[in-house]
Amino acid sequence: MTNDNKTDETLLRPYEADGIQELNNNLPTWWVGVLISTSIFAVVYMFYVHGMEGASIKKEYAESLLVKFAAQKSEGGEPTELNAMIGNKLSIDKGKEVFVANCAPCHGANGEGVIGPNLTDEFAVHGSKPDQIFATIMAGAVEKGMPPWGPVIGEQKARLVTAYIASLKGSNPANAKAPQGDHD
Template identity: 35%
Template sequence: MSDISTHDVAATLERPERRPHAADAHGASGEAELLPHDCDGIREYDNPMPFWWSAIFWATFIFSVPYFVFYHAGGVGKTLSEGYESEVGAFYEQQAAKLGDLKADDETILALMSDDKKMLAGRTMFKANCATCHAPDGGGRTGPNLTDDSYINVRAPKDLYKVIKGGVIAKGMPSWEKRYSDPQLVLLAAYVAGLRGTTPASAKEAQGEKIAEWSVAAKPAAETNE
């Protein structure tokens, strides 16, 4: 018969244990106490989190504030999808310069509007050079709204090419002839033509003359400085 009584065993099980704090291994004093709660006989020691863990937590929290502002709230940085789209667009923009001859006529411009890859190149060029005056979605700022049915110096899709290439100095529209190759200018004209009928976030009032829907039979416009 053992000398250990049932009472001694029960007292041992119920007695809160104490063990050296983890910091003792580094020469610091102190003991970790058992927390008062109990879950199916499982007890928890009151050990603080390691300093390095807390430091990483707070560092990530502090980093998240400017990160959120830069990429989401401020609209300055590009998201992953926007960055990818920009790079792909730049690639197709470079490829557009190697397309060879593209006729700057209504039929070619209207056909290009249905080519998503080529329009991505046009969109990249538009956002890089035209969005300042016409807004990224074509709604218009200092330049006219490109999404409605009213145009200045434009009666047909090929007129867009002429305006983009030669500019309209009296209206503050620069020439892009030296910046882009002729095929790139045709693609840019096709993208601008495709903005018609879209819904911008903030549409500027209509300017110029209201014209019929795009058609290969449309009559070219005579240039005006209105």
């Protein structure tokens, strides 16, 4: 046995499994560095994203939608696709299906209002023009309990249900909830 071999042996860890042994090397510094920094990042990230209200991804998304649709509103350009659906029987019928499936629990089977406002009267908190209704549906009014529907039903169904809501105006359903918001 040479000296070199002896040195190798002291570098081996003192166990074996099926004749396989492991060298007793130090972990590379860069590797330890990556491990420690990703661990620290994970803890900071967890508290930042899951612990703090302000950094909620959902809220950020809702806000980005709000900005997008508010911009659309202020440009005064009512989306033509939406306009084409207003008063269109087929769109209104399809929009009613969307409404029954998603909105009726809070707005009533006929839009008369329950937790959410009456959608059939001449008053609205967020405006009663089709593009305003569409923007409210897409982005919601999170603080007041109206969920953002954009991520759930998408733009197309939001347009259809806008057409349905626009068709409800003046329908005077039973058990109508008292007006909320400003007169049209």
